[in-house]
Amino acid sequence: MSNVTVIGTQWGDEGKGKIVDWLASRADVVVRFQGGHNAGHTLVVGEQVYKLSLLPSGLVRGKTGVIGNGVVVDPEALLSEIARVTSQGLKVTPETLLIAENVPLILPVHGALDRAREAARGDRKIGTTGRGIGPAYEDKVARRAIRLCDLTEPETLDWKLDELLLHHNTLLAGLGAPTFEKADLMKHLLDIAPKILPFMAATWDILEAERRKGSRILFEGAQAVMLDVDHGTYPFVTSSNTIASNAGTGSGMGPGAAGFVLGIAKAYTTRVGEGPFPSELHDEIGRQLGERGHEFGTVTGRPRRCGWFDAAMVRHAVRVGGVSGIALTKLDVLDGQKELCICVGYELDGKRVDRFPSSPAAQARVRPVFETVEGWSGSTRGARSWADLPAEAIKYIRRIEEHIEAPVTLLSTSPERDDTILMKDPFDS
Numbered sequence: 001m002s003n004v005t006v007i008g009t010q011w012g013d014e015g016k017g018k019i020v021d022w023l024a025s026r027a028d029v030v031v032r033f034q035g036g037h038n039a040g041h042t043l044v045v046g047e048q049v050y051k052l053s054l055l056p057s058g059l060v061r062g063k064t065g066v067i068g069n070g071v072v073v074d075p076e077a078l079l080s081e082i083a084r085v086t087s088q089g090l091k092v093t094p095e096t097l098l099i100a101e102n103v104p105l106i107l108p109v110h111g112a113l114d115r116a117r118e119a120a121r122g123d124r125k126i127g128t129t130g131r132g133i134g135p136a137y138e139d140k141v142a143r144r145a146i147r148l149c150d151l152t153e154p155e156t157l158d159w160k161l162d163e164l165l166l167h168h169n170t171l172l173a174g175l176g177a178p179t180f181e182k183a184d185l186m187k188h189l190l191d192i193a194p195k196i197l198p199f200m201a202a203t204w205d206i207l208e209a210e211r212r213k214g215s216r217i218l219f220e221g222a223q224a225v226m227l228d229v230d231h232g233t234y235p236f237v238t239s240s241n242t243i244a245s246n247a248g249t250g251s252g253m254g255p256g257a258a259g260f261v262l263g264i265a266k267a268y269t270t271r272v273g274e275g276p277f278p279s280e281l282h283d284e285i286g287r288q289l290g291e292r293g294h295e296f297g298t299v300t301g302r303p304r305r306c307g308w309f310d311a312a313m314v315r316h317a318v319r320v321g322g323v324s325g326i327a328l329t330k331l332d333v334l335d336g337q338k339e340l341c342i343c344v345g346y347e348l349d350g351k352r353v354d355r356f357p358s359s360p361a362a363q364a365r366v367r368p369v370f371e372t373v374e375g376w377s378g379s380t381r382g383a384r385s386w387a388d389l390p391a392e393a394i395k396y397i398r399r400i401e402e403h404i405e406a407p408v409t410l411l412s413t414s415p416e417r418d419d420t421i422l423m424k425d426p427f428d429s
């Protein structure tokens, strides 16, 4: 098996872009299997900075990109992303980008409902990206989604839109938001159909042929385990399964598709949106981490909340996510801190617990239990071998490995592609 699946192990934004880009250069095919344009990957290639939301990162390396059935696709967002990267010199053609026939589409009603519901939630809002991801997944499960293949049968769109609007307009009207006209949505779909249909393919079958050929397939996860709809900090989660076992379902490959699961973890923790965050720092150190780590959301520009590394949370992610090894990123942001804290468990109602509880009320009550370790005065930025690292930095990594019960197999020490220390090549596992 020469496949690799990359997933985030915290709340997203762990620096997957750089790692996926590096792995993509060694892969034959890169597959997105969940999420939508709520994701944001920044890839720095030479002078060019690519900001991708929906396109598989491999396209930047000239590899075939597949958008699997587990993704939700906003055709307008996709087409404008294609136009953007094309203007930067990339070639995106039906030969290089393949989109599953059975992928559900995100329509303007989905974003409208997402935002209207968030506004109505007030203090209880989830902090979604407002891009319609949740409502689009709800429609898929409710069996009223319009899927890419439906655009090949325009005569069926009339009744499909009736069914969709019966649901959405009722909700939008109830929330006091503007409703949608069927004719406008029909025009929208008929306009985009000729632009997006050339990319449609039986991706499950093409991937099977690649598997038989022995191609290296890279599954590019979006978001992260703690945002997984089943295993994350529900309800403050996204609407898809972000864990590696979804690589098979979300692409049409079998359960063994994932291969080596590389979990990405930042050397500290960040979160955008609402929800529990036990090791969050509300002080000067938290502000410093945000500033030094440039912690602003790629998609929404929101400042990210920052805190100490939560080893108990990452251990949880390692277990439910099936993680084989960890890529630790942004260690250099901790350079110069006198002391560092690692959250190694929690206190809940006066009792020590090792596992993060499932109920939101208990999640809000847990307090972090910290282990303090010595910081380092030297720099880790740009290190390319263990010998370049201060001894305290190595000790910090070893403590993390012990607590999360997984090996650090890759260390990223700056946004530059070559500033990476590789302990084990995931494709050779």
Ligand code: IMP
Pocket (backbone or CB within 6 Å): 011, 012, 013, 038, 039, 040, 126, 127, 128, 129, 130, 131, 132, 133, 134, 222, 223, 227, 236, 237, 238, 239, 272, 273, 274
């Ligand atoms: P949604 O995915 O837009 O429904 O948002 C649900 C939650 O997931 C919110 O807390 C978002 O901030 C978070 N989220 C979604 N995508 C990302 C991502 O790519 N990085 C970090 N957080 C994300």
